Amino acid sequence: MDHLEKLCLHTITTKPWPIETAAKKFRAAGITGISVWREALIDRNPSHVGSLLKEEGLEVVSLVRGGFFPDRDANRRRDAIDQNKRALEEAAALSAPLLVLVCGADPRQSLEDSRKQIHEGIAALLPVASDLGVKLGIEPLHPMYADTRSAINTLKQANDLAEKAGSDQVGVVVDVYHLWWDPDLEKEIQRCAQLGKLFAFHICDWKVPTNDFLNDREIMGRGCIPLSRIRKWVEAAGFNGYKEVEIFSNHYWQTDQDQYLKEIIEAYKHNS
Amino acid sequence: MDHLEKLCLHTITTKPWPIETAAKKFRAAGITGISVWREALIDRNPSHVGSLLKEEGLEVVSLVRGGFFPDRDANRRRDAIDQNKRALEEAAALSAPLLVLVCGADPRQSLEDSRKQIHEGIAALLPVASDLGVKLGIEPLHPMYADTRSAINTLKQANDLAEKAGSDQVGVVVDVYHLWWDPDLEKEIQRCAQLGKLFAFHICDWKVPTNDFLNDREIMGRGCIPLSRIRKWVEAAGFNGYKEVEIFSNHYWQTDQDQYLKEIIEAYKHNS
Numbered sequence: 271m272d273h274l275e276k277l278c279l280h281t282i283t284t285k286p287w288p289i290e291t292a293a294k295k296f297r298a299a300g301i302t303g304i305s306v307w308r309e310a311l312i313d314r315n316p317s318h319v320g321s322l323l324k325e326e327g328l329e330v331v332s333l334v335r336g337g338f339f340p341d342r343d344a345n346r347r348r349d350a351i352d353q354n355k356r357a358l359e360e361a362a363a364l365s366a367p368l369l370v371l372v373c374g375a376d377p378r379q380s381l382e383d384s385r386k387q388i389h390e391g392i393a394a395l396l397p398v399a400s401d402l403g404v405k406l407g408i409e410p411l412h413p414m415y416a417d418t419r420s421a422i423n424t425l426k427q428a429n430d431l432a433e434k435a436g437s438d439q440v441g442v443v444v445d446v447y448h449l450w451w452d453p454d455l456e457k458e459i460q461r462c463a464q465l466g467k468l469f470a471f472h473i474c475d476w477k478v479p480t481n482d483f484l485n486d487r488e489i490m491g492r493g494c495i496p497l498s499r500i501r502k503w504v505e506a507a508g509f510n511g512y513k514e515v516e517i518f519s520n521h522y523w524q525t526d527q528d529q530y531l532k533e534i535i536e537a538y539k540h541n542s
Numbered sequence: 543m544d545h546l547e548k549l550c551l552h553t554i555t556t557k558p559w560p561i562e563t564a565a566k567k568f569r570a571a572g573i574t575g576i577s578v579w580r581e582a583l584i585d586r587n588p589s590h591v592g593s594l595l596k597e598e599g600l601e602v603v604s605l606v607r608g609g610f611f612p613d614r615d616a617n618r619r620r621d622a623i624d625q626n627k628r629a630l631e632e633a634a635a636l637s638a639p640l641l642v643l644v645c646g647a648d649p650r651q652s653l654e655d656s657r658k659q660i661h662e663g664i665a666a667l668l669p670v671a672s673d674l675g676v677k678l679g680i681e682p683l684h685p686m687y688a689d690t691r692s693a694i695n696t697l698k699q700a701n702d703l704a705e706k707a708g709s710d711q712v713g714v715v716v717d718v719y720h721l722w723w724d725p726d727l728e729k730e731i732q733r734c735a736q737l738g739k740l741f742a743f744h745i746c747d748w749k750v751p752t753n754d755f756l757n758d759r760e761i762m763g764r765g766c767i768p769l770s771r772i773r774k775w776v777e778a779a780g781f782n783g784y785k786e787v788e789i790f791s792n793h794y795w796q797t798d799q800d801q802y803l804k805e806i807i808e809a810y811k812h813n814s
Contacts, residue, residue: 377750377765377766378766380768412685412686413723414684414685416723417751417752417765418750427725451653453695453696478649478689478690479689479690483752483753493649494649494650494689496652
């Protein structure tokens with residue numbers, strides 16, 4: 271992979287940069303895709319940001335993130351659905367075709383109850399998502415996040431849930447960080463694509479050793495994820511969308527972001 | 543669960559206590575089972591420790607832990623097998639009927655290669671294990687340990703591997719900490735028992751939030767693992783062995799160990 275046409279960066283990857291800076295830096299580096307975290311939109315008008323990104327020559331790949339549907343308290347579940355409707359409106363204003371869902375989990379109830387509430391939450395969002403023309407992407411999260419972040423922890427579960435939603439509007443986001451360990455990964459990538467639900471592909475690496483549950487991800491090629499192998503599975507399944515670099519890293523966020531961006535691009539060319 | 547006949551503690555749970563102290567404290571508290579970590583045997587004769595535990599009225603449930611078979615370097619794989627043979631001899635000297643295997647993983651190679659080497663390592667140990675009358679228990683580890691600790695990350699994989707070993711000497715260790723999130727858990731517990739391979743059952747809880755990858759486990763009932771539900775699955779499958787409390791916790795190791803032991807026993811009575 272030595273060209274950048276399908277390279278997308280998440281704004282969180284270079285978190286210290288405001289989105290206006292990130293947009294200029296990404297484009298100057300030859301990047302054409304950007305996935306926008308909602309945090310990057312604080313105190314901004316999403317339509318204006320969408321126009322700015324378009325003028326900069328960037329394609330908005332997704333808005334990150336909606337979800338967090340489960341809660342033992344029904345009022346809080348309704349609040350979550352309202353929050354997600356606002357996220358869908360933001361996505362539409364940004365011209366983002368996809369809202370990425372981190373589905374959520376409530377440790378005070380069973381995973382099965384959380385999964386049921388995730389299904390219900392997605393069903394409640396579907397009419398709004400369809401009206402706005404924004405797709406919903408279920409991102410299965412690593413099992414180490416099953417306590418509070420997601421009760422959907424394998425690609426099989428995400429595929430099942432997306433299938434159950436019964437709408438072309440609902441698909442799946444494959445992130446190597448969460449799924450690399452899964453012995454069923456190749457099979458479920460194929461199934462996801464056959465269902466027409468392989469909506470997005472996120473890349474980074476698993477640092478050895480990892481010291482923080484959230485913010486210790488690695489640049490591609492520096493950890494133990496067999497990234498080029500997984501990319502080949504995804505491409506063989508027919509996916510030809512953006513490869514989205516999503517790195518949370520307390521370490522890299524403290525370094526010079528221009529240098530870090532250069533390293534990401536080199537890593538993308540040689541290790542993705 | 544309000545009786546203690548099937549309660550076993552791992553020596554690592556009360557790590558600050560030397561094994562001689564742990565033995566007296568466990569027995570005084572009414573505990574009858576002990577699983578011995580190899581670290582607790584340093585500078586000691588395993589036969590003498592075995593006699594001491596027996597005199598104290600404790601049944602040795604297992605020796606923890608062998609394994610760590612994979613390595614890209616064949617010499618180091620041979621060393622690992624030698625190490626495991628010594629562990630089996632220690633287990634026999636202690637009168638431990640089971641050696642728990644944390645299978646290992648080498649992040650410099652694929653998980654498939656590591657799994658192949660785990661299979662080969664177990665096959666190489668089998669004759670010694672049979673001669674000594676010590677069983678081998680494959681413990682699947684949480685996927686967050688797939689980088690360096692184990693390429694066996696689900697109960698299905700452990701069952702498959704134990705079945706492939708083709709010997710009654712090889713079975714599986716079910717630890718709720720590693721497996722609670724798995725949607726196939728009930729099914730694979732049943733399968734494990736039907737195969738005659740459900741050798742051991744480890745309990746603790748998943749702390750919310752967990753801040754350390756290794757040593758931040760919780761006492762039963764204080765986290766989010768549906769422990770009584772999993773215990774019922776294990777018992778319904780026919781398991782009637784010890785419930786082994788295996789807690790690694792920098793927090794609890796810094797507290798008064800007598801008080802901590804009391805809390806473990808209360809938790810076992812009410813939340814297991």
